[in-house]
Amino acid sequence: MIRIGIPLKYSHLEDGRCILYLGEKVRQCFQKAGAFIIPIVQVQPLDYADTHYPDFPELTKKEKEEIEEYLNLVDGVVFPGGFKITPYDQYLLERCVERDIPTLGICLGMQLMSSYGKKFQVEKVESDMNHFQENDDELTHVVATRKDSLLDKILEKDEIVVNSFHRYHVLENPLYQSVAFSKDGTIEAIERDDLTFHLGVQWHPEISYDFDDNSKKIIDAFIKKCGEVRVKNNRESK
Numbered sequence: 001m002i003r004i005g006i007p008l009k010y011s012h013l014e015d016g017r018c019i020l021y022l023g024e025k026v027r028q029c030f031q032k033a034g035a036f037i038i039p040i041v042q043v044q045p046l047d048y049a050d051t052h053y054p055d056f057p058e059l060t061k062k063e064k065e066e067i068e069e070y071l072n073l074v075d076g077v078v079f080p081g082g083f084k085i086t087p088y089d090q091y092l093l094e095r096c097v098e099r100d101i102p103t104l105g106i107c108l109g110m111q112l113m114s115s116y117g118k119k120f121q122v123e124k125v126e127s128d129m130n131h132f133q134e135n136d137d138e139l140t141h142v143v144a145t146r147k148d149s150l151l152d153k154i155l156e157k158d159e160i161v162v163n164s165f166h167r168y169h170v171l172e173n174p175l176y177q178s179v180a181f182s183k184d185g186t187i188e189a190i191e192r193d194d195l196t197f198h199l200g201v202q203w204h205p206e207i208s209y210d211f212d213d214n215s216k217k218i219i220d221a222f223i224k225k226c227g228e229v230r231v232k233n234n235r236e237s238k
Contacts, residue, residue, distance in 0.1 A: 002227050004035040005074035007092060009082040010048035018047045025136075026080050026106075029206035033223045040070045040077075042088050049084070053120070056087050067092055075233075076102035076197070076226035079109025081165070081204060085120055102197035102229055104222045107166055110200030114170035114190055122168040127184040131164045136207050140164045143188045143203070149179035150191050150199055154221040160214045162188070162203035169202070176200075197225040 008020035022039055030037055042048065043063050046056070071077070077096050079089065089112055096103045097116065105113045111122050125131045133140045139161040145152045152158075169186045172178060180189035180201070192198040199222070205215035 001036040002034060002076070002223055002230060003038055003074045004030055004223075004226065005038045005040045005070050005077045006030070006080060007040040007077075007089060008042070009080065010084060012049055018049050020048070023080060025204070025207050026078070029209040029219060030078065030223075032209065033219050035223055035226075038070065038074055040067075040092065042086075044088075048086060051086075053084075053086070059087055059091055063088065064091065067095055071095055071099060071101060074101070075230040076104070076222065078222075079103070079105045079112055079200075080206075081107030081109065083108070085112050085115075090115075090120075097192075097195065097198070100196050102222065102226045103195075103199075104197075104218075105200030106206065107202060107204055110190060110202050111168065111170050113198075113200040114173050114176065114187075116173065117175055118173070122170055125167055125169050125186065127186065129182060129184045129186075131169075131182075131186065132167055133164055136163070137211070138163065139208065139212060141182055143180045143182055145189070146177070146179040149177065149189075150193065150197070151179050151189050151201075151218075154217050155214055157214070162201075162214075163208050164203055165207075166202055196229060197222060 008022055011019055011021055013019055093112055130140050140163055142159050143162050144159050176190040176192055178187045179191050182188050188202045190200045205218045208215040209219055
């Protein structure tokens with residue numbers, strides 16, 4: 001079975017207690033796609049939901065060692081959407097890149113990718129286009145893909161319609177190729193062609209996986225590549 005690592009996100013219960021969680025849309029989508037999910041869990045005793053970025057301590061030796069153990073277990077990593085990026089997320093992404101582990105970034109996960117190798121920076125969306133829709137069961141705006149990109153090869157289309165749940169957009173990063181744009185110029189997908197599978201999308205294909213063929217193509221292509229890597233690694237270890 002293909003093993004996908006997903007770092008847990010941060011929030012609060014109604015009584016104020018901090019929790020780490022995995023969103024149901026993410027869980028259901030990747031299980032339907034055939035993946036066995038391995039939650040990647042932070043170990044520092046922090047209130048991740050309330051701690052501001054400058055106040056995060058450096059990762060401990062134990063955290064770095066545990067990240068290596070998680071990456072030894074998985075065939076790919078998904079960075080899901082959310083509301084905050086931490087040094088833990090950044091280090092985990094760095095190790096995915098250095099070890100060339102298939103990686104899919106979704107919404108905030110793509111924004112994390114876009115800041116690889118530099119300070120995290122996004123800008124507020126200033127556009128008449130609707131980039132933050134209300135309902136899960138619809139698609140909102142058109143995205144044009146760059147020819148011959150990984151995304152273009154997956155979708156086999158110049159344009160698709162996507163959902164949209166973001167208030168900030170990424171900036172160019174010379175380490176990444178920007179491979180999809182909305183009509184207002186917002187970068188909607190980024191990737192790296194020097195890695196096995198390293199793709200970030202600003203929309204949420206896991207939300208529309210059940211009713212949108214293009215979303216299903218993206219998730220299924222990622223899972224397929226993870227399976228190929230798993231087979232290759234098993235052969236090399238014999």
